[in-house]
Amino acid sequence: MGEPRWLDEREARAWRGLMAMQVDLAEFLDRRLRTRCGLSGADYEVLAHLSEAPEGCARPFVLGRYLGWEKGRLSQHLGRMERRGLVTRDRCPTDQRGAVVAITPRGRDLIEAAAPRHVADVREAVVDHLTPTELEALAAIGETVRARLAALDERRAEP
Amino acid sequence: MGEPRWLDEREARAWRGLMAMQVDLAEFLDRRLRTRCGLSGADYEVLAHLSEAPEGCARPFVLGRYLGWEKGRLSQHLGRMERRGLVTRDRCPTDQRGAVVAITPRGRDLIEAAAPRHVADVREAVVDHLTPTELEALAAIGETVRARLAALDERRAEP
């Protein structure tokens, strides 16, 4: 474990910029969604996927795979959403151990009201203020970093 | 409230890239910190700042201003850290309503062990895999977005 290679000036600026943006952006989007639409970011993701699914329903484990959520988290969140009347949960007819979650009319109303506002927030905060070059760079950076993280996770899982 | 302007292909790619990276990255760094060093990201930030402060101590409201945390959050987190022996809290001698929080030897050991590993993680996941141009772009994007968010917050506070 040799000497640590600290970040130089350029690296530190980029890193701090990324971290600070990340925190502020998440907070901004979540607050807007919550106060203007009555939905958390998590609610939004669930409803967005459900509203695009055929019949407006899906198996939780499929939903979880898609969202990248652990099953415990999904189960708890669906429980809260069910209590608020955004989704329903029923036993799956073809697999007795499973469930089927479906969006309610109320859930659909909320997500349909929220979606355009959310896109507007995203534009207002980010997309409309970056150049095409910057957008391209962002996509590339995102892909690079996610590939790295995936590689690191695999390496952790294998040996 | 005209027609919503949905994201085009390029914009969506950049946006999804940013969001996915953000989530995966935060999870990766937090997990590494927690499993390898026994510290959460929040612990790390508090201890990092405290370890650089003169005498290793600071007033909570200064710490809060620096970290951008609400006071309730900071108070609760310091309580948990105090229970774990990472910091101490005492009444401030010069302002009877206030407190002074100080890093303990144990807290200092942990942060000094964690810091080089954390930097290594940051390099491994991000910094070492981006070009100088991309680092520059990241810094610029971060600044642009944070400026936008600050402007939006001000506008919300004023009228």
Place this chain on the structure above:
DNA sequence: GCGGACTGGTTGACGTGTGAACCAGGCACG
């Protein structure tokens, strides 16, 4: 001085995320 506003901090209620234990129903292999 002193009454009211402001400031530094704590607390409680609640929504949310993580990890592990647990429980059923399916499935495969002897």
Place this chain on the structure above:
DNA sequence: CGTGCCTGGTTCACACGTCAACCAGTCCGC
């Protein structure tokens, strides 16, 4: 057929963040 593993879900205990209420000490204007 079992018996044992796998899988889909739930639940519990805990850490964490937000908001609002609250409390005590300080400061400011009269």
